[in-house]
Every structure is written in C-alpha cells, then in structure tokens.
Amino acid sequence: MNSKTTTIGGQAVTVKLAMKMEDSLQAFAVRAACFIGEQDIPYSEEFDGHDFGATHILACLGEEPVGTVRLRWFKSFAMPERLAVMQRFRGNGIGQLLIERCRQLAESRGANTLYTQALPQDVSYWEKHGWRRLDAEDTGKGLKRLVAMVRPVDPSRPLPDADAPEQVTLRNEPQVDTSGLPVGGDRR
C-alpha cells in the first residue's frame, strides 16, 4: 500500500497503524521524547485528551520506533498533528512517509481535505510538500502562533472552498462549546 519507502543504513522504515497497546505506547514515547524532552512542552499539554479519539501511525526502523503522527477525524477533513521523528533519524523523509500514510487513510475513508496547524517556522516545510495556508494572509502572528494549513487528499482534485473550523480543533472534546485556547494555555 505504501508507494513511498525510506531506508536508513540499509534498513527499511516501516509505517503502520497503531493497533495494540504496545504500538500506542511506542507512539506516545516518541512524542514524549520530542515534545516533552526536547521542546519542553508540559505533559498535560502534550497528552491533551484527544489521544483516545484519534488514529496513531507509527514509523519503525527495524524494531525501533522512530516516528509518529496522530490523525484526528472531523466531518469534512482529517487532521494530522503531533508529527514527531526522533532527533537522530531526522532528514530521512520519515515525516513525509507518515503524512503519506495519513493521506492514504483519509482517502480510503472518503475524506478529501487534510488540515493541520503548523508553527510559523515550519510553514515553508509544509508548503514544499503540497500544503497551502487556509488563509493566505495568515502569518501565525496571532495569539496561538499557529498557521492553519490544508492539502487536498487527491492532488488532482482541488479543495472545495470551505473553511475548516479552526477555532474548534484544538479544544478538549467536552469543552467544544466554550471559547478556548490549546489545553494548558499558551504554547511556549
């Protein structure tokens, strides 16, 4: 099913959906290493309550978990987020392998839009891989310092001209009706 592959030191990177407790734990451990360990994000912000309503995709080099992404499902779009690759394995295209798996999964479920929120410094990375800003003027200078970005699931079918409900997607599920920032407060 994967059209793209990556090898590191002659060993193939495999990408799979997390189907077992152990798979999910590996995905969570990669995120903890990258976001809590490296970027100093508080635990309660990283594990925000959405993990058990989402699909987790895991990249492994042999037996070693090296990357992960979380895919959340909305009615009109799928949202890849929490993309993380272990520091020493970066620069090998693992991130795009994970995003491609998200794209395939979204396609198989009939979604036609991928939506994500990028840090301003990462926008050019996403643009290089076929994403565009939802609002072309958005520079991420607002309170959240995040830029909403979209990409068609099928590159030959342009996106419909509808707005993704950006304000809703970062909230805790039970708080969907209250005005809210990312759980845990400001992103540092």
Add this chain to the structure above:
Amino acid sequence: MTQHATTDLGNRPEITIKLASTSDEMMQCFMLRAAVFMGEQQCPYWEEYDGNDYTASHLILYVDGEPAASIRVRWFANFAKLERAIILKRYRSYGLFLPFVHWAKEFCRKKGYPKAYLHGQKRLWPIFERDGFRKVDDKIFHFSDHEYGAFACDLDVGEDSPTVTTDPMVLNRPEDQLDMPGILEESMERGTSNPHAGWTERRAT
C-alpha cells in the same frame, strides 16, 4: 505517606509524591522517562522499556499537579532496587531529587526491606553518598552508554514492618499507605455472603 511532602509556604510549588496506581499514572511515569532517556539521552526504546516495567512499582512526583519526576522500584528477596530515576528538565533546579529518593527509601523501609540498592551513574556518585548510599564494591560497569557503580543503603526497618503474621487487612492496603485503612476494609461492612459457595457445592456433587 502520599500526602504533600512540602507545605504551601508563599509561592512554593506544591509537591506530591505517590505510588503510581492507575494506568494514567503509569503512563505518566513512562512518558517522563521517554522525555529524559529517549529525548535527551538518545536511549533506544527497547533499552528504556526493558521488559521489567510490569514487575515493578512506579513512583511519581507532581509539581503543582504536573508530572515532573519518576522512579522505578523492583523487588528482590532482601533488597529493593531503585532505578530509572528522572526529573524533567524544567524541574531540575527545584531540589527534588533527594526528597524523592528519601521518599522512595521510606516506601521500601515501610514495606520491610532492610536495604535499598541502585546503580549510580558515575557523575552522580557524590549525590548518592550524601544520601547515605555506599559503594557495594569497587566494580565499575557500563550499559546504555554510561558508567555505573553499585550502591546500597541500609534501611532501619522497625518492629511494625509487615510479616506473615501482620493483620491480613493491613497487607491488603495500598502499598504506599500501609498505615491507613484501605478500600477492602470498607468492603468488610458488606459482611460475608460467600457468593461462589453454591457453585463449588454443585461441582462437588
């Protein structure tokens, strides 16, 4: 024993230490270790999660409710082994390490273990020595890229440490609260209905 280790003096953060007793608390311990060992020290996943996590007790420390530090304890016949002790980077200037290790030693002592044992990374030897640990021998060994020495600390187990003749309902209590009545003691109010006795009798006939 799970009560707050410090008080709410002024703006001091509130520190809570407890035995991880739910899957969420276990997960917090595991994720803190991933942050420090995998994220900061580049330890491979399978060295960090070495297969001993589900035979161990996990201790967790919170700073103002936020998971901040953890220690894993494994139980051998005559000693308890403290391992995988970490503090999240942002909490390292709070002086949490010695109080946390002290709490861990108390936990082991109250369970009746006369000795705490650990493998100390060489750079941390003075800290363990300050806390009453002594080198077991002169051997230096290494794993996961670090040099270690084995340390032990005698614990003063009292008369009240658990034995087979201890009140059975004390042994049933949550292990970090052996001095407080547990949920099974509350269940005693329901009395005995021996709900499975009928099955056993039917099987016997």
